[in-house]
Amino acid sequence: MRNTDEHALQAEFDRRVAAEEKIEPTDWMPDDYRKNLIRQMSQHAHSEIIGMQPEGNWITRAPSLRRKAILLAKVQDEGGHGLYLYSATETLGITRSEMIEALQTRKAKYASIFNYPTLTWADIGAVGWLVDGAAIVNQIALQRTSYGPYARAMIRICKEESFHQRQGYELMLEMAKGSPQQKQMAQDALNRFWWPSLMMFGPHDGDSAHSSKSMQWKIKRESNDTLRQRFIDQTVPQIEVLGLEMPDPEIKWNETRGHYDSGEINWDEFYKVINGNGPCNHQRIKHHVKAHQDGEWVREAVRAYRAKQARKKDERAA
Amino acid sequence: MIKTIVMQHIMCCPKALKICKGDDKTMSNKSNNLYRFLVAQGDDAIILSHRLSEWCSNAPYLEEDLALTNVALDYLGRARLFYQYAAELKGGDETEDSIAYTRDERQYTNLLIHELPINDFAYTLLRQYFLDVFYVEYMTGLCQSSDQRIAAIAGKSVKESRYHLKRSQPWITQLAEGTEESRRRILDALTELESFVGELFEMPEWEQQLVTDGIAFDRQLIREKWDHQVQALLSASDINILDSQLKIGGGREGIHTEFLGHLLSEMQYLQRAYPGLKW
Ligand SMILES: [Fe+2]
Numbered sequence: 001m002r003n004t005d006e007h008a009l010q011a012e013f014d015r016r017v018a019a020e021e022k023i024e025p026t027d028w029m030p031d032d033y034r035k036n037l038i039r040q041m042s043q044h045a046h047s048e049i050i051g052m053q054p055e056g057n058w059i060t061r062a063p064s065l066r067r068k069a070i071l072l073a074k075v076q077d078e079g080g081h082g083l084y085l086y087s088a089t090e091t092l093g094i095t096r097s098e099m100i101e102a103l104q105t106r107k108a109k110y111a112s113i114f115n116y117p118t119l120t121w122a123d124i125g126a127v128g129w130l131v132d133g134a135a136i137v138n139q140i141a142l143q144r145t146s147y148g149p150y151a152r153a154m155i156r157i158c159k160e161e162s163f164h165q166r167q168g169y170e171l172m173l174e175m176a177k178g179s180p181q182q183k184q185m186a187q188d189a190l191n192r193f194w195w196p197s198l199m200m201f202g203p204h205d206g207d208s209a210h211s212s213k214s215m216q217w218k219i220k221r222e223s224n225d226t227l228r229q230r231f232i233d234q235t236v237p238q239i240e241v242l243g244l245e246m247p248d249p250e251i252k253w254n255e256t257r258g259h260y261d262s263g264e265i266n267w268d269e270f271y272k273v274i275n276g277n278g279p280c281n282h283q284r285i286k287h288h289v290k291a292h293q294d295g296e297w298v299r300e301a302v303r304a305y306r307a308k309q310a311r312k313k314d315e316r317a318a
Numbered sequence: 319m320i321k322t323i324v325m326q327h328i329m330c331c332p333k334a335l336k337i338c339k340g341d342d343k344t345m346s347n348k349s350n351n352l353y354r355f356l357v358a359q360g361d362d363a364i365i366l367s368h369r370l371s372e373w374c375s376n377a378p379y380l381e382e383d384l385a386l387t388n389v390a391l392d393y394l395g396r397a398r399l400f401y402q403y404a405a406e407l408k409g410g411d412e413t414e415d416s417i418a419y420t421r422d423e424r425q426y427t428n429l430l431i432h433e434l435p436i437n438d439f440a441y442t443l444l445r446q447y448f449l450d451v452f453y454v455e456y457m458t459g460l461c462q463s464s465d466q467r468i469a470a471i472a473g474k475s476v477k478e479s480r481y482h483l484k485r486s487q488p489w490i491t492q493l494a495e496g497t498e499e500s501r502r503r504i505l506d507a508l509t510e511l512e513s514f515v516g517e518l519f520e521m522p523e524w525e526q527q528l529v530t531d532g533i534a535f536d537r538q539l540i541r542e543k544w545d546h547q548v549q550a551l552l553s554a555s556d557i558n559i560l561d562s563q564l565k566i567g568g569g570r571e572g573i574h575t576e577f578l579g580h581l582l583s584e585m586q587y588l589q590r591a592y593p594g595l596k597w
């Protein structure tokens with residue numbers, strides 16, 4: 001009996017996914033679909049939050065008031081994205097504190113790019129331009145994802161991301177056209193952030209652990225390599241405008257493919273960073289844990305205050 | 319009160335005064351006063367903004383992280399409006415950035431309460447509450463400035479500060495009446511901050527002159543209201559010591575705590591390391 005029900009539900013779910021209908025929180029969904037979404041969406045939310053650290057690293061040192069205002073607003077946007085994505089993920093039956101717990105115990109991942117340090121001011125430009133640029137390519141594809149709350153979150157978030165990318169590029173342009181020292185900082189930032197940005201799209205299609213299921217469920221709409229190529233194709237001309245050297249000597253237009261060819265990613269580094277051994281993995285999690293622990297007394301005070309108020313209300317009522 | 323006056327007299331020898339007065343022979347006395355006023359207002363705002371921005375990715379709730387950054391952004395915007403006006407008044411190659419990034423501790427004239435470190439959440443929020451109450455009243459008064467541009471900045475600021483106050487005030491009550499620890503932290507913050515509150519209501523001679531000219535707003539006029547409002551909130555939580563008499567001052571004369579130098583060395587580092595570049 002239960003089996004027949006389950007079969008019917010599964011069939012209806014499959015039909016809706018195939019028909020490009022959105023799955024909503026109260027709809028029946030396969031357990032694995034739910035788990036897969038929780039993994040991907042919470043990872044996305046954590047990335048927004050952890051990403052506040054490398055960029056926040058330069059707020060107090062921004063070299064002009066205008067840039068400081070832009071950076072502050074941008075980092076605040078990212079926090080807002082995190083908040084929004086946590087709420088969207090909660091529709092799948094997990095709480096924000098459970099997600100944070102998973103992040104702090106390193107069970108949940110976040111975008112590996114944020115395990116690289118922002119060493120100079122030009123890195124702030126590179127992060128906006130390349131990292132947000134890569135994120136946009138990913139997120140535009142995700143606007144068509146099959147889970148309704150996630151798709152809507154992506155539509156909303158993408159609007160802000162394009163501003164993030166533009167400010168980053170504008171910052172790079174200012175430096176690339178500035179003094180020799182500034183130009184050198186810009187080149188260095190491009191060189192260091194180029195490869196990690198390409199890694200943001202994940203392993204090659206054949207090596208991606210979660211890809212095939214995700215594609216089948218239309219959680220994921222385009223393959224890692226397709227999205228990566230799109231990012232390369234849109235970014236190479238931007239590097240030319242900056243007048244900087246290509247960060248990869250193998251970048252070359254391929255007339256037959258209609259795409260840029262490029263060199264191979266260092267996958268050893270990719271897995272090393274994913275597995276916790278990037279320059280900042282420990283720092284990022286420690287920072288998050290410390291802020292959380294430092295704030296425990298505040299959250300405790302709020303709980304205590306609310307409990308007292310509730311008690312007072314009860315007494316008045318009685 | 320006596321302590322402060324002594325401190326100011328010792329520190330403000332004629333030589334020291336020259337450093338911090340920022341007098342410019344090319345400007346008339348009146349516009350010189352105005353310039354100092356604008357820079358001082360900008361200094362208050364930029365320094366507080368810097369402190370608040372230090373909370374980014376460090377707050378007890380994600381929501382609070384965003385809220386504190388938001389207040390930091392408001393104060394940054396306020397600082398820029400005052401500095402931009404000051405830069406236009408002075409002319410030449412002065413800009414908002416040259417004002418913010420190329421002056422030293424002794425030339426910064428913010429009131430000390432703005433520069434104190436963020437310490438913990440109770441301290442940051444209590445300072446913010448004190449300042450929110452102050453700025454709602456002060457900026458309301460400054461809206462009447464005969465200088466249209468100042469009045470406009472004040473108009474924008476008063477709206478922001480009203481909103482900030484709506485957020486900071488309930489926090490004080492929650493922390494004061496939450497747990498033993500949160501109450502202790504509020505009381506500790508109060509002990510320290512109380513010493514720096516009085517300076518908010520003090521005016522150097524040039525500011526008094528601007529009050530007479532109808533440009534600045536008399537800080538003394540809102541002291542009582544401030545006392546009343548703050549004491550009402552605190553006494554509702556059974557906290558009754560608060561005294562807004564001047565205890566520690568000197569900010570307007572460029573006499574700061576040791577904290578400011580470190581703040582500036584961080585804030586100004588790139589502009590100092592690579593002078594004259596555009597970013
Ligand atoms: Fe984002």
Ligand SMILES: [Fe+2]
Nearest residue numbers: 078132161164
């Ligand atoms: Fe972004």
